[in-house]
Amino acid sequence: MRPYPESASQQTRWIRALRGQPHPVDYEAGCSAISELEALGEARTVTTNVIFPVNSECPYTCVMCDLWKNTLPGATPPGAVKLQIAKALATLPTARWIKIYNAGSFFDTRAIPIDDYHQIATLLRSYERVIVESHPAFIGERVLKLRDYLCGSLEVAMGLETVHEPTLQKLNKRCTLSQFEQAARFLHSHNIDLRVFIIARPPFQTENQAVTWGQKSLEFANSLSARASILIPGRAGNGAMDELQRIGDFSPPHIKTVEHLLQYGLALAGSRVYVDTWSPSWRMNCECDNKRVIRIHAMNRLQAVVEPINCRYCNAGDLWCNDGP
Ligand code: SF4
Numbered sequence: 001m002r003p004y005p006e007s008a009s010q011q012t013r014w015i016r017a018l019r020g021q022p023h024p025v026d027y028e029a030g031c032s033a034i035s036e037l038e039a040l041g042e043a044r045t046v047t048t049n050v051i052f053p054v055n056s057e058c059p060y061t062c063v064m065c066d067l068w069k070n071t072l073p074g075a076t077p078p079g080a081v082k083l084q085i086a087k088a089l090a091t092l093p094t095a096r097w098i099k100i101y102n103a104g105s106f107f108d109t110r111a112i113p114i115d116d117y118h119q120i121a122t123l124l125r126s127y128e129r130v131i132v133e134s135h136p137a138f139i140g141e142r143v144l145k146l147r148d149y150l151c152g153s154l155e156v157a158m159g160l161e162t163v164h165e166p167t168l169q170k171l172n173k174r175c176t177l178s179q180f181e182q183a184a185r186f187l188h189s190h191n192i193d194l195r196v197f198i199i200a201r202p203p204f205q206t207e208n209q210a211v212t213w214g215q216k217s218l219e220f221a222n223s224l225s226a227r228a229s230i231l232i233p234g235r236a237g238n239g240a241m242d243e244l245q246r247i248g249d250f251s252p253p254h255i256k257t258v259e260h261l262l263q264y265g266l267a268l269a270g271s272r273v274y275v276d277t278w279s280p281s282w283r284m285n286c287e288c289d290n291k292r293v294i295r296i297h298a299m300n301r302l303q304a305v306v307e308p309i310n311c312r313y314c315n316a317g318d319l320w321c322n323d324g325p
């Protein structure tokens with residue numbers, strides 16, 4: 001395989017050439033869903049249902065994306081997402097909040113037709129807060145339409161990924177920091193809450209850079225009054241990320257990097273900060289690592305910095321164990 005190209009159109013071709021076959025999906029059969037507790041700090045939690053509807057493929061081709069695996073071959077038929085949400089709700093317990101994390105952007109009209117918003121909002125009328133995901137380019141008047149149909153508050157999650165512009169460009173997200181900021185300010189000016197996704201060690205960054213730019217990304221999210229910042233450990237598994245790992249342009253973060261960024265974000269005392277533990281992909285190499293996993297879960301749950309781990313192998317003050325940069 002050739003090295004990762006510089007131009008956006010070549011990046012798209014490079015990434016797509018490494019994709020496998022998408023999974024066969026049948027939206028009429030329903031979609032996956034889970035129930036979880038989101039920590040609010042000071043031992044408070046909120047019951048939260050999460051539904052993952054399938055839909056048409058996103059028009060973007062981000063290098064780290066694996067959502068294309070569960071997409072339909074053409075545009076999403078009208079009513080298809082509503083049907084999946086209705087079926088999922090029938091299986092889920094009562095909860096106060098709900099996340100609708102479709103396989104793309106909620107506000108991409110090929111993924112979810114605008115005419116479906118009203119019926120979807122009606123299904124969600126008992127929820128105090130509805131959280132959806134979107135690429136910043138889709139943020140605009142249609143967001144206000146959904147907000148106005150909902151009974152509860154609307155929160156929009158957007159992938160900031162990193163504030164390091166050269167890395168952001170290489171992710172092929174086709175979104176600059178200023179475009180992200182503009183979308184965030186639009187949400188803020190219309191009383192819509194913001195949730196920010198940050199990759200804990202994206203591709204094209206060393207472990208040191210991941211720490212530096214992860215910290216700056218958390219600060220940036222705070223400056224935009226994000227309600228929550230989610231640290232997602234970079235992971236392979238979509239073809240492109242596996243190839244980047246093979247050619248030395250990507251490595252999953254060390255667990256100490258993830259732990260450090262969570263601690264840093266919580267100490268800023270701005271937005272709530274969580275590590276996404278749905279698919280942990282961090283590197284571990286020391287006997288203290290399992291204690292660090294427990295510490296990450298504890299900080300997620302308490303939304304507070306907890307007692308650091310002392311280890312006989314990790315030198316005090318060192319951020320990483322033996323295989324650090
Ligand atoms: S915008 Fe989101 S869904 Fe679309 S390719 Fe990028 S990560 Fe995937």
Ligand SMILES: [Zn+2]
Nearest residue numbers: 286288311314
């Ligand atoms: Zn150790």
